[in-house]
Amino acid sequence: xxxxxxxxxxxxxxxxxxxxxxxxxxxxxxxxxxxxxxxxxxxxxxxxxxxxxxxxxxxxxxxxxxxxxxxxxxxxxxxxxxxxxxxxxxxxxxxxxxxxxxxxxxxxxxxxxxxxxxxxxxxxxxxxxxxxxxxxxxxxxxxxxxxxxxxxxxxxxxxxxxxxxxxxxxxxxxxxxxxxxxxxxxxxxxxxxxxxxxxxxxxxxxxxxxxxxxxxxxxxxxxxxxxxxxxxxxxxxxxxxxxxxxxxxxxxxxxxxxxxxxxxxxxxxxxxxxxxxxxxxxxxxxxxxxxxxxxxxxxxxxxxxxxxxxxx
Amino acid sequence: xxxxxxxxxxxxxxxxxxxxxxxxxxxxxxxxxxxxxxxxxxxxxxxxxxxxxxxxxxxxxxxxxxxxxxxxxxxxxxxxxxxxxxx
Amino acid sequence: xxxxxxxxxxxxxxxxxxxxxxxxxxxxxxxxxxxxxxxxxxxxxxxxxxxxxxxxxxxxxxxxxxxxxxxxxxxxxxxxxxxxxxxxxxxxxxxxx
Numbered sequence: 001x002x003x004x005x006x007x008x009x010x011x012x013x014x015x016x017x018x019x020x021x022x023x024x025x026x027x028x029x030x031x032x033x034x035x036x037x038x039x040x041x042x043x044x045x046x047x048x049x050x051x052x053x054x055x056x057x058x059x060x061x062x063x064x065x066x067x068x069x070x071x072x073x074x075x076x077x078x079x080x081x082x083x084x085x086x087x088x089x090x091x092x093x094x095x096x097x098x099x100x101x102x103x104x105x106x107x108x109x110x111x112x113x114x115x116x117x118x119x120x121x122x123x124x125x126x127x128x129x130x131x132x133x134x135x136x137x138x139x140x141x142x143x144x145x146x147x148x149x150x151x152x153x154x155x156x157x158x159x160x161x162x163x164x165x166x167x168x169x170x171x172x173x174x175x176x177x178x179x180x181x182x183x184x185x186x187x188x189x190x191x192x193x194x195x196x197x198x199x200x201x202x203x204x205x206x207x208x209x210x211x212x213x214x215x216x217x218x219x220x221x222x223x224x225x226x227x228x229x230x231x232x233x234x235x236x237x238x239x240x241x242x243x244x245x246x247x248x249x250x251x252x253x254x255x256x257x258x259x260x261x262x263x264x265x266x267x268x269x270x271x272x273x274x275x276x277x278x279x280x281x282x283x284x285x286x287x288x289x290x291x292x293x294x295x296x297x298x299x300x301x302x303x304x305x306x307x308x309x310x311x312x
Numbered sequence: 313x314x315x316x317x318x319x320x321x322x323x324x325x326x327x328x329x330x331x332x333x334x335x336x337x338x339x340x341x342x343x344x345x346x347x348x349x350x351x352x353x354x355x356x357x358x359x360x361x362x363x364x365x366x367x368x369x370x371x372x373x374x375x376x377x378x379x380x381x382x383x384x385x386x387x388x389x390x391x392x393x394x395x396x397x398x399x
Numbered sequence: 400x401x402x403x404x405x406x407x408x409x410x411x412x413x414x415x416x417x418x419x420x421x422x423x424x425x426x427x428x429x430x431x432x433x434x435x436x437x438x439x440x441x442x443x444x445x446x447x448x449x450x451x452x453x454x455x456x457x458x459x460x461x462x463x464x465x466x467x468x469x470x471x472x473x474x475x476x477x478x479x480x481x482x483x484x485x486x487x488x489x490x491x492x493x494x495x496x
Binding site for chain 1: 314315316317318319321322325326329332335336338341344345347348351352355358359362365368369370371373374376377378380381382383384385387388389390391392393
Binding site for chain 3: 313316317320323324327328330331333334340341342343345346347349350353354356357360361363364367369372373375376379380382383386387389390393
C-alpha cells in the first residue's frame with residue numbers, strides 16, 4: 001500500500017470523526033476544541049487535494065482568527081452545558097434536509113461526465129496575458145475580479161454590521177473589551193516576539209501570491225492574527241471607531257479595486273479590464289491595498305464593537 | 313524515500329489524532345487545549361514531510377502559517393477565561 | 400555520501416515519529432494535567448525537531464532549510480508560552496462542571 005494512500009486514508013477517516021465529535025459534544029468548549037482541530041486537518045486535506053492557496057487560507061484564518069473568536073467568546077461567557085436540545089420533529093427535519101443536500105451533492109459529483117466540464121484549460125491559456133505565474137491569482141484578480149471585489153466589500157459590510165451592535169452611548173469608542181496589559185509573562189513575550197516574524201511572513205505571503213501559492217487574503221489574515229495577539233496581550237489598543245484613518249484603511253482596498261475597475265472603461269476594454277502593458281503592476285497594487293484592508297477588517301471583526309463610553 | 317516519508321507522515325498523523333481522545337475525556341479544559349496543540353504540531357510535521365516527499369515548497373509555507381498561529385487558540389482560551397472570571 | 404545522508408534522514412525522521420507517538424501516549428496515559436503537559440512538549444520539541452533535522456539534507460536550498468528551522472523555532476516559542484499558559488490554567492481550573 002503506498003504511503004500516500006495511507007496518509008489519505010487516515011485523513012479520510014479522521015475528518016468526519018472529528019466533525020462528529022464536535023457536533024455531538026454536550027459542552028461548548030470540547031466542541032470548539034474539536035472544531036479547531038477539524039480546521040487544522042482540513043488544511044492537510046486541501047494540500048492533498050492540490051489546493052495550497054486554500055490550505056494557506058484555512059491555516060491562517062481557521063487557526064488564528066476563527067479560533068480566537070470562537071474560543072475567546074466561549075471562555076468569556078463561561079458557558080455551561082448546552083441548552084435543552086430541540087424536539088424530535090425539528091431534529092428529524094434537520095436530518096432529512098442534511099441528508100437531502102448531501103445526496104444531491106453526491107449525485108451531482110458522481111454524475112459528472114468524464115472529463116468534467118471546466119474552464120481550466122482556457123484559464124491556463126490566458127494566464128500569460130495577465131503576466132502572473134499563479135493561476136489562482138489569475139482567476140481571483142483578473143478573470144473573476146468582480147467576485148474578489150464583492151468579497152472585499154462584504155468584509156467592509158461585516159465591519160459595519162459588527163459596529164452596529166454597539167450600545168448608543170458607546171458609539172465612537174474603542175472596540176472590544178479592555179484587555180489588561182500583561183506586562184510580563186509568557187503571553188506578553190509571545191506577543192513581542194511573534195509579530196515581527198508574522199508581519200514579514202504575512203507581507204511575503206501577499207507578495208508571493210502573484211506567482212506561487214499565497215495572496216492578499218492569506219497575507220492579510222496572518223497580519224491580522226499578529227495584531228490580534230498583541231491586542232490580547234494588552235500591548236496595543238485598537239483605535240477609536242470614529243477615527244477617519246481607521247475607516248480609510250478599511251475601505252482602501254475595495255475602493256482602489258473599484259476605481260481600477262471603473263478606470264477599465266477608460267483605459268482598456270471595459271469594467272475590470274486591465275491595460276495590457278500595466279497588468280501586473282496594477283494587480284500588485286490592488287493586492288497590496290486589499291491585503292491591508294483585509295488585515296484591518298479582520299482585526300476589527302475580532303475586536304468587536306465598542307462597549308464603553310468613548311473617552312480620550 | 314518519498315514513500316517512507318509519506319508512511320511516517322501517516323504514522324505521526326494517526327498518533328496525534330489518537331491524542332484527540334483527550335478532547336472528549338478531559339477532565340479539565342486545559343487537557344482539551346493540549347490535545348489541539350498536539351494536533352497542530354503533528355500537522356506541521358505532516359506538512360513538512362509532505363513538502364519533502366513531493367518537492368512542494370508551498371507545503372512549507374502552510375506549515376509556517378500553522379506554526380505562527382499554533383498558540384492562538386490556547387492563548388485566547390486562557391485569556392478569555394480570565395476575563396470571564398472578572399480578574 | 401548521499402546514501403549516508405539518506406540513512407541519516409531515515410533515522411532522524413523515525414526518531415521524530417517515535418517522540419510524537421511517545422508524546423501522544425503520555426497525553427493519554429499520564430495521571431494528571433501537568434505531567435501530560437510535559438509529554439506534550441516532548442512531542443513538540445524533540446518530535447518536530449528530529450523530523451526537521453532529518454528533512455534538512457533534502458531541502459532544496461539554503462532558504463528552504465532555513466524555513467524548516469524557522470517552523471521548528473516558532474513551534475518551540477509557541478509551545479513554551481502555551482505550556483506556561485496551560486499550566487497556570489490547569490492550576491486555576493477546578494474539576495470540569
